[in-house]
Amino acid sequence: MKELTYPFDGMDILRRRKKLRRALISDGTVRIKKKIAVLGGSTTEHIVSALELFLLNSGIEPVFYQSEYNRFYEDAVFGSPELDSFQPDIIFIHTTSRNLKYLPDKPDITAEEVQQLIDEQFSVFRTVWEKLKERFSCPIIQNNFELPLFRQTGNYDCWGLSGQSAFINRMNLLFAEYAVSDPGFFINDINYLSAAIGLEKWHDPEAWYMYKYAMSTSVIPDLAYSAAAIIKALYGRNKKVIDLDLDNTLWGGVIGDDGVEGIELGPETSVGMSFCEFQRFLKKYKDYGVLLAVCSKNDEGNALLGLRHPDSVLSPEDFVSIKANWESKDKNISESADELGLLTDGFVFIDDNPAECSIAEAQLPQISAVNLRSVDQVMYELSRSGFFEVTSVSGDDTRRTEMYAANARRAAQQKSFSSYEDYLLSLEMKASVTDFQPLQLARITQLTNKSNQFNLTTRRYTENEIEEISRDDSRIRLCGRLADKFGDNGIVSVIIGRISENNTLEIELWLMSCRVLKRDMEFAMLDELVRICREKGISRIIGRYIKSPKNHMVAGLYGSFGFTLISASENGDSVWELNVSQHKNKNHVIKVN
Amino acid sequence: MNRSDVQKRLNSIFCDIFDDESIKISDSTSAADIEDWDSLEHINLIAAVEEEFGMKFRMKEVSGMKNVGEMLDIICERGSK
Numbered sequence: 001m002k003e004l005t006y007p008f009d010g011m012d013i014l015r016r017r018k019k020l021r022r023a024l025i026s027d028g029t030v031r032i033k034k035k036i037a038v039l040g041g042s043t044t045e046h047i048v049s050a051l052e053l054f055l056l057n058s059g060i061e062p063v064f065y066q067s068e069y070n071r072f073y074e075d076a077v078f079g080s081p082e083l084d085s086f087q088p089d090i091i092f093i094h095t096t097s098r099n100l101k102y103l104p105d106k107p108d109i110t111a112e113e114v115q116q117l118i119d120e121q122f123s124v125f126r127t128v129w130e131k132l133k134e135r136f137s138c139p140i141i142q143n144n145f146e147l148p149l150f151r152q153t154g155n156y157d158c159w160g161l162s163g164q165s166a167f168i169n170r171m172n173l174l175f176a177e178y179a180v181s182d183p184g185f186f187i188n189d190i191n192y193l194s195a196a197i198g199l200e201k202w203h204d205p206e207a208w209y210m211y212k213y214a215m216s217t218s219v220i221p222d223l224a225y226s227a228a229a230i231i232k233a234l235y236g237r238n239k240k241v242i243d244l245d246l247d248n249t250l251w252g253g254v255i256g257d258d259g260v261e262g263i264e265l266g267p268e269t270s271v272g273m274s275f276c277e278f279q280r281f282l283k284k285y286k287d288y289g290v291l292l293a294v295c296s297k298n299d300e301g302n303a304l305l306g307l308r309h310p311d312s313v314l315s316p317e318d319f320v321s322i323k324a325n326w327e328s329k330d331k332n333i334s335e336s337a338d339e340l341g342l343l344t345d346g347f348v349f350i351d352d353n354p355a356e357c358s359i360a361e362a363q364l365p366q367i368s369a370v371n372l373r374s375v376d377q378v379m380y381e382l383s384r385s386g387f388f389e390v391t392s393v394s395g396d397d398t399r400r401t402e403m404y405a406a407n408a409r410r411a412a413q414q415k416s417f418s419s420y421e422d423y424l425l426s427l428e429m430k431a432s433v434t435d436f437q438p439l440q441l442a443r444i445t446q447l448t449n450k451s452n453q454f455n456l457t458t459r460r461y462t463e464n465e466i467e468e469i470s471r472d473d474s475r476i477r478l479c480g481r482l483a484d485k486f487g488d489n490g491i492v493s494v495i496i497g498r499i500s501e502n503n504t505l506e507i508e509l510w511l512m513s514c515r516v517l518k519r520d521m522e523f524a525m526l527d528e529l530v531r532i533c534r535e536k537g538i539s540r541i542i543g544r545y546i547k548s549p550k551n552h553m554v555a556g557l558y559g560s561f562g563f564t565l566i567s568a569s570e571n572g573d574s575v576w577e578l579n580v581s582q583h584k585n586k587n588h589v590i591k592v593n
Numbered sequence: 594m595n596r597s598d599v600q601k602r603l604n605s606i607f608c609d610i611f612d613d614e615s616i617k618i619s620d621s622t623s624a625a626d627i628e629d630w631d632s633l634e635h636i637n638l639i640a641a642v643e644e645e646f647g648m649k650f651r652m653k654e655v656s657g658m659k660n661v662g663e664m665l666d667i668i669c670e671r672g673s674k
Binding site: 011014015016017018019022045046049206209210211213217218 | 606609610611612629632633636637639640641644652655656
């Protein structure tokens with residue numbers, strides 16, 4: 001829903017909340033249910049009502065628990081039966097500078113005294129987090145602190161020992177350090193948000209006196225959107241690709257008319273500088289694992305000339321797909337998606353022509369189109385969009401573009417072989433299939449949340465849950481990594497199974513990255529799974545296919561593995577069984593371990 | 594400001610807030626007449642009216658207005674758009 005994607009009209013969202021909610025609930029989308037506990041230092045009802053809309057719009061159906069007003073500390077530290085039985089999937093601690101109880105209160109305070117106040121204040125929050133972690137192994141999202149609007153001492157407030165802003169800045173630093181040390185802890189940066197919106201607009205003391213709202217009602221949608229971005233990133237709802245127009249989007253001018261020497265790119269002109277800055281901005285996304293693509297009405301030769309311009313920050317090698325032709329843009333976006341093995345709902349399309357944006361969005365409603373009116377406007381919209389919210393960084397993120405480039409070289413090689421098996425053998429594939437290793441947990445979690453197509457059960461896990469599973473003796477875990485002569489694909493497949501009575505293994509999760517489809521990696525995983533089952537005396541493997549809107553590709557997978565169908569329900573789900581003793585190894589092209 | 598124009602615009606705010614196109618407000622309409630008029634929706638209503646008419650209610654008014662008629666009076670007196 002466009003109304004619920006940044007840039008949105010927050011006041012309009014509040015005014016039409018019930019209508020928007022009704023429309024979302026009745027739109028037929030299949031959503032994952034998540035339990036979210038909101039522990040507040042101020043009133044949270046309004047925040048929850050906005051958070052609900054944004055999550056529903058991202059494919060998540062939230063159920064909420066809310067602490068009583070300003071009972072975040074008591075709920076966390078002493079517990080409450082309601083919260084215990086709620087068993088949250090996510091905890092959001094909505095506190096603000098209104099909840100700072102140890103602010104310096106005398107002008108002649110000493111450095112030691114301030115340090116003591118800082119320590120005491122921080123320990124209040126650290127106790128909250130540690131106690132919550134003892135009882136719930138789920139991600140915690142915590143607001144940091146906004147700066148005050150009022151200050152008696154002017155600029156001194158930001159550096160004087162007795163300064164409130166100075167104290168808040170130090171607290172924010174401590175929160176950030178804690179977040180770095182704990183992979184299950186995330187900061188909702190209301191310090192940035194309130195500054196971006198403006199403290200004059202953010203603060204509304206009357207809303208505090210009347211309703212115990214810690215900020216103006218009008219900015220509640222902004223706060224909720226920011227928290228929702230973290231939640232949806234944790235459940236793999238981020239976008240994956242930025243698909244870019246070229247003329248007047250990556251450089252100024254039209255290369256077909258102006259020639260490569262005529263386009264504006266580089267430090268000589270203001271327009272040229274703006275496009276250089278935009279390209280640098282985009283390149284950073286690529287560094288974090290976002291894929292870049294080109295979708296331009298141009299001759300391919302001209303497009304490449306522009307990207308090889310001496311002042312171009314981005315080069316053709318930075319893009320995983322370059323579509324420069326005269327076909328419609330929606331067609332090109334769909335083709336890029338197919339070639340990359342991705343779905344179009346992971347695409348953000350950027351074009352300076354509003355007509356191209358609206359046509360592409362009309363044909364492919366699941367994409368997000370951003371109309372570039374100026375470079376700075378797009379950089380800000382992307383900054384606030386939550387499209388690419390980062391919750392962790394894995395080694396595979398930084399190498400992602402490289403992996404897709406290797407795929408293109410494989411595709412070229414395939415053409416020179418008459419039989420597919422010969423082609424597979426020529427790749428000289430090597431896989432390692434092992435139990436989860438500690439350093440792999442972040443990437444495994446990421447895969448469980450991102451994989452949609454080759455995913456038998458589409459179960460999503462948090463890093464805390466994966467960590468627990470990795471220590472559970474009743475589980476069999478497999479993590480598969482695939483490399484070949486063109487490069488290392490990194491971790492591409494994950495299996496989690498639970499050993500139940502009667503020597504049976506129930507497969508809870510089986511997924512594979514679409515990057516390595518048709519490489520027989522699924523056979524390598526199956527063979528290894530069967531080998532371990534035999535070692536452990538397990539005689540039967542039960543596999544389930546749970547139908548989702550996106551995983552049709554694997555509906556018959558267990559059948560093709562030689563499993564027998566036990567039952568199939570009307571909704572498309574099915575249950576399969578394999579007698580371990582009858583399995584013969586199926587992988588002949590990948591060397592394992 | 595023309596009171597009946599203000600009433601029309603206010604009526605459309607009520608329809609949006611309570612997601613009910615059939616609402617017809619009058620001077621005597623109060624929270625007792627609209628089932629969903631709880632504290633959350635009251636705050637939404639106040640925010641929407643302030644935005645629509647370019648004005649701010651005083652704190653006493655937010656909790657003190659007894660019915661739509663009183664709200665209309667305040668808007669007519671202080672509304673700027």
